Amino acid sequence: MTGRLAPFPRFTGTEPCQAPDADPDWWSSDDTNDRAAAQLACRRCPTREACLAWAIDHPTDSGDAIWAGTTSSRRRELRREFAFSTKEKK
Incomplete structure (x- = not known):
């Protein structure tokens, strides 16, 4: 964790998860194809970094859903990597 909490992303309506033709269930589905579709859609998202x-x-609020094209396991890896890199700098 970063020591400070990022604010919830400000959605503009141009994000793939906010598109009228997007299935909101893709981002939280247990179906591999749905999750792959969500991850692919996130690649073109203008708010991906904030997300x-x-x-x-x-981590508790984001749960197992796809956020910014990442799975919960990938985000755990990123947290560990970030914690390690901040320890190295001290």
């Missing part, structure tokens, strides 16, 4: 920062800083 990822929030999901990394809020």
Whole structure:
């Protein structure tokens, strides 16, 4: 964790998860194809960085859903990597 909490991303309506034709269940589905579709859609998201920062800083709230194209296990890896890199700098 970063020591400070990222704010919830400000959605503009241009994000793939906010698109009228997007299935909101893709981001929280247990189906591998749905999750892959969500991850692919996130690649073109204009708020991906803010979304990822929030999901990394809020593991309980982000849960097992796809956030910024990442799975919960990938976000755990990123948290460990970040914690390790901040320890190295001290």
